[in-house]
Amino acid sequence: MELISVASAKVVWLLNTADLNPNGLSILSDLIDALAEEYDFDEPDNDAAKGTNGVKLKNGEFLKDEKPFRVGLEMYDDGFVAESAHSTALTEEFLTHAIAWAKEAFSIKFDPTLVMNKLYFSDVVVKLSTPLTTASNAFIKFADLLNHSAQPMAADGFMLSALTFSPIPQPVGNPKNISIERRANTPANANIFYCKAPMTTDELIATLNKFDDFLTEP
Numbered sequence: 069m070e071l072i073s074v075a076s077a078k079v080v081w082l083l084n085t086a087d088l089n090p091n092g093l094s095i096l097s098d099l100i101d102a103l104a105e106e107y108d109f110d111e112p113d114n115d116a117a118k119g120t121n122g123v124k125l126k127n128g129e130f131l132k133d134e135k136p137f138r139v140g141l142e143m144y145d146d147g148f149v150a151e152s153a154h155s156t157a158l159t160e161e162f163l164t165h166a167i168a169w170a171k172e173a174f175s176i177k178f179d180p181t182l183v184m185n186k187l188y189f190s191d192v193v194v195k196l197s198t199p200l201t202t203a204s205n206a207f208i209k210f211a212d213l214l215n216h217s218a219q220p221m222a223a224d225g226f227m228l229s230a231l232t233f234s235p236i237p238q239p240v241g242n243p244k245n246i247s248i249e250r251r252a253n254t255p256a257n258a259n260i261f262y263c264k265a266p267m268t269t270d271e272l273i274a275t276l277n278k279f280d281d282f283l284t285e286p
Contacts, residue, residue, distance in 0.1 A: 069280035072193040072260060077156045077269045079163055080187040082147040088176040095174050100125070102173060103166065107139065130162040141166060155269040156188045190272045191264040193251060198283045199259060200248065201228045227256060248279070 089095065100112050100123055107128035122144040129136040130152070139162050142149040150163040171178050201207050207228045214226040230249040246265040254260050265272045 069197055069277050070195040071273060072195055074153050074155060074269060075191040075193060075262070076151060076189070076264075077154060077159045077191075078149060078151045078189040079156050079159045080147060080149050080189070081163065081183050082185040082187070083182045085143065085145055085147065087182050088178055090177055095176075096123070099170065099174055103141065103170070104128075106169060106173075107141075107166065109141070130158075130165065132158065132161065137162070156190060157268065157270065187266065188268045188271075189264070189266050190269040191262065192269065192272060192276070193260060193262055194273075194276055194280075195258070195260050196283065197259075197280050199227070200231065200250070200261070200283070202283050203228070203231070229256075246275075248276075 103109060103125060104112055107125075107130060109125040109128040112123070112125060122142055125141045128139045128141065130139045131137075137152055137154050137158060139159070140151040141163070148163060148167075150159050150166075152159040152162065167176075167178050170176050201211060211226045211228060230247065232248075233246040235244050244266045246263075246267075248261050248263045250256065251260045251262045263272065263276055265275070267275065
């Protein structure tokens with residue numbers, strides 16, 4: 069398997085953000101402006117300072133090993149969402165850095181024990197070694213059945229293009245599905261897939277490598 073790119077590497081920290089400002093100081097507007105300057109985010113929306121629907125800062129830069137990585141940051145009453153297009157490890161490093169910076173610049177009261185839960189979400193694009201259809205002979209037979217139906221439904225035929233694995237049973241709210249889907253606007257024979265899962269980026273890549281090995285097994 070070949071990793072083509074990391075489309076999204078998202079880290080969510082769930083906590084009561086009011087705990088970071090126990091004295092109820094009016095700092096949100098200044099904090100947003102300072103974050104935008106420190107990490108070179110795009111100019112925030114006019115409504116961002118109100119914080120009614122959360123604060124979203126986009127297209128920022130986080131320097132690591134003298135390299136600028138594109139990052140985003142969202143702030144809500146119940147936590148933070150950070151994102152990069154590199155890895156969840158880098159994303160979390162950025163989030164940790166941003167909070168440490170804000171702790172110094174605005175004297176916010178952050179302690180790691182305030183974080184109730186951490187969630188990770190990764191989207192990657194990979195090139196598999198063999199077609200997805202080889203995952204099961206049944207998929208090959210079913211595609212062949214569709215291709216030879218009395219009324220063909222696709223001029224160029226059918227092939228397996230996506231797999232989704234879901235928890236048993238499905239959780240209420242945010243689903244934790246793992247999906248492997250042929251990338252849109254890409255030739256079928258390119259064997260390139262868009263994959264997403266509620267995992268760290270390293271874990272997802274390792275899991276997909278194992279899946280690719282399974283596809284090549286006799």
